[in-house]
Amino acid sequence: MEASGTAETDNMKFRIVYDGPALDNHEMDVRDLAPALLALSDVFEEAGKTLYGTKAVVSVKINASFKAGSFGIDLLASSPSWLKSAVEFFSGDTASATLNLIAFLGLCKVAGGKTTKGLIDLIKWIGSRKVKKIQNLPDSNVQIFIDDESEVFEKEVIELYKNYKLREALQEVIAKPLEKEGIDSFAATGDDGETFISVTKSQANFFYVERLDDSILSESTVEKALQIISISFHEGNKWRFSDGSSTSFLAEITDQKFLNEIDLMNLNFSKGDMLLVDLKVTQYMSGESIKTLYEVVHVKKQINPQRQIDFPFE
Numbered sequence: 001m002e003a004s005g006t007a008e009t010d011n012m013k014f015r016i017v018y019d020g021p022a023l024d025n026h027e028m029d030v031r032d033l034a035p036a037l038l039a040l041s042d043v044f045e046e047a048g049k050t051l052y053g054t055k056a057v058v059s060v061k062i063n064a065s066f067k068a069g070s071f072g073i074d075l076l077a078s079s080p081s082w083l084k085s086a087v088e089f090f091s092g093d094t095a096s097a098t099l100n101l102i103a104f105l106g107l108c109k110v111a112g113g114k115t116t117k118g119l120i121d122l123i124k125w126i127g128s129r130k131v132k133k134i135q136n137l138p139d140s141n142v143q144i145f146i147d148d149e150s151e152v153f154e155k156e157v158i159e160l161y162k163n164y165k166l167r168e169a170l171q172e173v174i175a176k177p178l179e180k181e182g183i184d185s186f187a188a189t190g191d192d193g194e195t196f197i198s199v200t201k202s203q204a205n206f207f208y209v210e211r212l213d214d215s216i217l218s219e220s221t222v223e224k225a226l227q228i229i230s231i232s233f234h235e236g237n238k239w240r241f242s243d244g245s246s247t248s249f250l251a252e253i254t255d256q257k258f259l260n261e262i263d264l265m266n267l268n269f270s271k272g273d274m275l276l277v278d279l280k281v282t283q284y285m286s287g288e289s290i291k292t293l294y295e296v297v298h299v300k301k302q303i304n305p306q307r308q309i310d311f312p313f314e
Contacts, residue, residue, distance in 0.1 A: 012098040014107055014190040016040070016173075017072040020201075022182025032177050037062070037073070039172030044077055046166035047101055050159050058101060077102060099190075104156045106197055108190025119160045119170070120188075120197050122153055127206050134158075165288065167209040178204035217283040217290065221297065224279045226251075227305075231269060233262070239296075241275075251279065251294035258299040267302065274303040 018028060041060045048058030061076045077098050102108050106118025126146065133145040142158045143150055160166060174186045178201045187198040199207070226241040229248050238250040253259060255277075261267050278298040284291055 011076055011078045012102060012190070013074060013076055014102055014188060015072055015074050015192075016107070017187040017189075017196075018177055018183050018185070019187065020182045020184035022180065028183075029180075032180055032183070033073075036173050036177050039169040040075070042169035043105065043166055043173060044101065046163055046169065047105055047160055050163050050166065051101065051104065051156050052097065058098065100156075102190055104154065104160060106157075107188040109195040109197060117151070117153055117157070118197070119157050120174075120199065122151075122157055122161055123206050124199065124203055125151055127203075164209065164212055167207075171207050171209055174199050175204045175207040214291075215285045217285055219280065219282045221278050221280045223276070223300075225274055225276050225303065226279070226296075227272065227274045228269060241294075249292075249294055251296050253296045253299070255296060255299045269302075270304070272305045274305055276300040276303060 022028075037060075044058045044060045052058075059078050061078070062073065099108075103116040104118050106120030106122070108118075109116065122144075126144075129146050131144055131146055135143045135145070136155075137143055137152065140155050141152050142155050143152045177183050178186060178199070184201045185198055187196045189196050224243055226243055229240040229242055231239055236252075238252050240248050240250055242248045258267075275296070277296045277300060280295040280297050282293040282295070284293070
């Protein structure tokens with residue numbers, strides 16, 4: 001792997017290759033290539049944040065030697081020079097921060113003169129099997145047990161494995177292109193082809209990640225006056241309400257007594273009507289976003305907004 005660091009950046013070249021009958025003419029559809037390259041940039045960005053902190057900016061660019069129509073792409077990974085110095089100071093590692101990152105991802109076999117096993121190796125080794133046990137070792141490495149086997153990986157590789165956003169991007173780099181008819185393998189090298197990391201079409205499924213389950217962050221039930229914006233009488237459909245804030249929201253009504261009164265036509269609604277309700281508000285994490293669900297669990301009363309003047313009784 002060739003270093004081309006300057007005073008400002010720590011640059012490392014590496015190469016990725018897609019191969020198969022569809023690429024016999026050394027051509028790859030840009031509709032397949034472009035998303036993979038964009039996702040590769042996300043892989044490096046997430047890896048840099050995971051291992052070196054949120055201030056570490058690691059970017060990937062197509063190197064000047066790239067030729068349109070080639071299925072082998074020369075790339076340049078760059079990180080700030082201060083990051084290289086920090087890694088050397090704290091770890092005593094003579095390999096650059098960028099080279100370490102490429103090795104931890106598994107896009108090259110050798111870093112700083114030593115052979116490494118990276119994220120791609122870990123994913124391939126686990127495959128579709130279930131992990132039995134994970135053990136932290138005194139040297140900060142991690143031993144993983146599956147069936148009657150075990151392998152030791154550096155803790156940084158384990159951290160990359162657990163990063164959902166990174167794994168989702170890596171899926172786009174490796175698994176998605178290998179779905180295409182005639183593209184049979186993905187490979188990467190950091191030493192001009194002396195050693196290769198490769199993934200075959202039969203291994204592509206290992207790189208898909210399941211969508212994370214939604215997790216509840218908070219739940220609360222409050223008494224609120226809600227103005228009806230729109231009504232739906234179809235089962236399971238939600239009503240739109242306003243609570244006086246700038247935006248309206250949809251809420252499911254689960255008060256069966258209230259719904260029965262509607263079915264019996266004992267309730268009539270006019271424009272501007274309000275309901276005093278017990279409103280359940282649930283916040284949950286979906287992917288990387290916070291979402292909110294609203295549920296009317298009990299309707300206390302219907303309020304007519306038209307105000308009338310009372311007689312001046314004694």
